[in-house]
Amino acid sequence: MNRWLPFEWTMAVRFLREGRLQTIFIIGGISIGVAVIVFMSAMLAGLQANFIKRVLTSQPQIQLLAPDQVARPLRHGAGEIEDAVVQRPSQRVISIDQWPKIRTQMQAMPEVVAVSPTILGSVLAVRGDASRSVNLSGVEPDSYFKIVKVPDYIVAGEARLTSEDIIIGVELAKDLGATVGDKLNVRAASGATRVLTVSGLVDLGNKSVNQRVCYAALRTAQSLLGMIGGITTIDITVRDIYAAEEIAQRIQAANVVEADSWIKTNAQFFTAVQAQQNTNTLIRLFVGLSVAFGIAAVLVVSVIQRSKDIGILRAMGTSRGQILRVFLVQGGLLGFVGSLFGAAMGAFALVYWHSVARQADGTELFPLILERSLFVYTAMLATVTGLLAAMAPAVRAAKLDPVVAIRG
Amino acid sequence: MASEILRLENVCKAYNVGLPTETEVLHGIDLELDHGEFLALIGPSGSGKSTLLNIVGLLDRPTSGRLLIKGQDTAALGDAEITRLRGHTIGFIFQYHLLISAFTARENVMMPMLADRGFPSAEIEARANYLLGQVGLEKFAGNLANNMSGGQQQRVAVARALAMNPDLVLADEPTGNLDTKSADAVFELMRQVNRDSGTSFLLVTHNMDLARRCDRIIEVVDGRIRA
Numbered sequence: 101m102n103r104w105l106p107f108e109w110t111m112a113v114r115f116l117r118e119g120r121l122q123t124i125f126i127i128g129g130i131s132i133g134v135a136v137i138v139f140m141s142a143m144l145a146g147l148q149a150n151f152i153k154r155v156l157t158s159q160p161q162i163q164l165l166a167p168d169q170v171a172r173p174l175r176h177g178a179g180e181i182e183d184a185v186v187q188r189p190s191q192r193v194i195s196i197d198q199w200p201k202i203r204t205q206m207q208a209m210p211e212v213v214a215v216s217p218t219i220l221g222s223v224l225a226v227r228g229d230a231s232r233s234v235n236l237s238g239v240e241p242d243s244y245f246k247i248v249k250v251p252d253y254i255v256a257g258e259a260r261l262t263s264e265d266i267i268i269g270v271e272l273a274k275d276l277g278a279t280v281g282d283k284l285n286v287r288a289a290s291g292a293t294r295v296l297t298v299s300g301l302v303d304l305g306n307k308s309v310n311q312r313v314c315y316a317a318l319r320t321a322q323s324l325l326g327m328i329g330g331i332t333t334i335d336i337t338v339r340d341i342y343a344a345e346e347i348a349q350r351i352q353a354a355n356v357v358e359a360d361s362w363i364k365t366n367a368q369f370f371t372a373v374q375a376q377q378n379t380n381t382l383i384r385l386f387v388g389l390s391v392a393f394g395i396a397a398v399l400v401v402s403v404i405q406r407s408k409d410i411g412i413l414r415a416m417g418t419s420r421g422q423i424l425r426v427f428l429v430q431g432g433l434l435g436f437v438g439s440l441f442g443a444a445m446g447a448f449a450l451v452y453w454h455s456v457a458r459q460a461d462g463t464e465l466f467p468l469i470l471e472r473s474l475f476v477y478t479a480m481l482a483t484v485t486g487l488l489a490a491m492a493p494a495v496r497a498a499k500l501d502p503v504v505a506i507r508g
Numbered sequence: 509m510a511s512e513i514l515r516l517e518n519v520c521k522a523y524n525v526g527l528p529t530e531t532e533v534l535h536g537i538d539l540e541l542d543h544g545e546f547l548a549l550i551g552p553s554g555s556g557k558s559t560l561l562n563i564v565g566l567l568d569r570p571t572s573g574r575l576l577i578k579g580q581d582t583a584a585l586g587d588a589e590i591t592r593l594r595g596h597t598i599g600f601i602f603q604y605h606l607l608i609s610a611f612t613a614r615e616n617v618m619m620p621m622l623a624d625r626g627f628p629s630a631e632i633e634a635r636a637n638y639l640l641g642q643v644g645l646e647k648f649a650g651n652l653a654n655n656m657s658g659g660q661q662q663r664v665a666v667a668r669a670l671a672m673n674p675d676l677v678l679a680d681e682p683t684g685n686l687d688t689k690s691a692d693a694v695f696e697l698m699r700q701v702n703r704d705s706g707t708s709f710l711l712v713t714h715n716m717d718l719a720r721r722c723d724r725i726i727e728v729v730d731g732r733i734r735a
Binding site: 114118409416422502 | 567568587588591592594595596600602609610611618619620623624626627628629633668672
């Protein structure tokens with residue numbers, strides 16, 4: 101008998117040990133349940149991280165734009181409107197008013213990680229007889245590359261953007277027959293023209309995007325698009341990606357800008373992420389419930405089997421509270437031990453699945469994320485589930501009339 | 509009066525009180541037991557002996573009447589106090605041994621002390637070994653209860669009943685399930701404990717030979733003590 105083990109623990113461990121087959125089966129059941137939770141949670145976290153990484157490292161999380169231009173109705177006098185129908189005006193490309201001040205404000209926000217001014221416009225990329233209409237982004241590489249990880253997507257050349265450089269999408273390079281080091285003639289709608297050198301080719305993982313994407317230095321793009329000193333968007337990344345919409349709304353309320361978060365602009369993707377999380381929570385809930393019912397069922401049977409033992413213990417001076425704790429400890433122990441085996445099984449299954457499941461190009465389907473917190477959380481959850489499941493049988497055991505129990 | 513360990517005054521016990529099926533099992537029992545006394549309780553099956561023993565052992569409460577243990581009226585005591593009084597004052601020996609099968613003989617004897625103190629200790633283990641020695645089972649201390657004969661198990665039960673050094677041991681037909689030789693050995697063991705330590709015994713038995721070897725015999729018939 102272990103000197104460090106209290107009476108209740110000694111009884112609980114011995115009861116579990118004596119009902120060996122019963123204990124092994126229920127621990128097996130709990131382990132499978134915990135393994136499913138660990139496997140599902142870790143795999144979904146990996147898949148989600150992968151999706152989020154792909155989406156959010158190729159676009160800003162919040163984009164500040166100049167507000168829409170609106171036409172005001174012509175008023176004749178107080179409360180009298182001349183024209184009832186007001187046509188929406190065409191939207192000129194205009195700069196964000198006082199953008200350096202807004203940028204400084206954004207940089208001062210604790211939730212914000214990086215801020216970058218950008219100018220966006222359509223231009224014509226011409227090489228020899230080939231020409232393509234493309235989207236030109238004029239960026240400050242130092243700040244912009246913290247938001248969109250252009251260097252990570254470079255497949256040829258380098259992520260260099262001097263005033264004479266241009267980075268273009270791989271599909272555009274194919275269409276124009278251009279490669280790193282080639283010159284491109286870039287023409288704006290206004291007629292302004294610059295000859296830029298292809299410094300790098302970028303693959304953002306989407307063919308239509310790769311056919312139209314071009315990056316140039318901010319000043320180069322400003323002069324091409326005829327907006328010297330102006331910018332069309334301020335791109336922002338934040339610490340908590342799921343708080344992006346709330347932060348965007350605050351920014352819009354405090355400044356004369358329109359703020360769009362990635363949650364708003366990628367509503368379908370975000371809904372898919374939420375649905376995935378909800379499904380995972382539901383699976384966890386139902387697995388947890390089946391584990392709890394399994395533990396409760398085993399302990400209810402154990403109380404019936406042990407009723408004589410309980411009667412003797414009560415006759416010997418064991419209190420109702422002690423009997424209650426004997427069965428609670430059994431529930432907690434079953435949950436905890438099951439969670440240890442289950443976590444190991446789940447981790448093993450995850451490592452195996454990670455090595456087997458591959459994307460078409462041979463890269464991993466999801467990153468292997470085995471966080472310690474997941475195991476600690478699962479072990480705690482299983483232990484608490486065990487304790488809660490043991491509550492009803494434990495109360496039943498504690499309430500047993502010793503006379504009836506001894507008589508059997 | 510000073511040496512009185514147990515007193516029952518007009519104790520009645522009824523089941524299903526207030527229902528059409530109300531049954532009174534004990535009718536006005538008066539009984540005293542002194543320190544060091546060895547009392548035999550006899551009577552036919554269904555006469556109320558076991559009910560009386562359960563009430564005396566604080567496992568059940570009388571419907572009316574008073575039960576005093578060492579001069580203390582138990583009527584006003586709550587469940588926790590009753591449990592404590594039972595653990596410290598009364599030892600039980602049951603007919604069917606009723607050792608806990610998951611534990612060894614030594615651990616079974618340690619059990620009442622363990623429940624009382626919370627943790628095992630060298631002192632508790634030493635007392636269990638001493639008591640097993642007293643009942644002649646020191647060599648079987650490490651044996652699981654199920655690996656012992658009926659007589660051996662009952663001797664372990666005697667040792668367990670004495671673990672908390674109780675004032676009173678209640679034995680419900682402790683020899684009823686044993687052969688004559690083992691029954692005699694167990695009875696002699698209890699008698700010796702009674703003589704050596706002054707522990708009072710209340711022995712329920714059908715065996716008249718054993719009853720005659722007790723200090724006093726009380727006969728219960730139809731829930732009443734026959735004079």
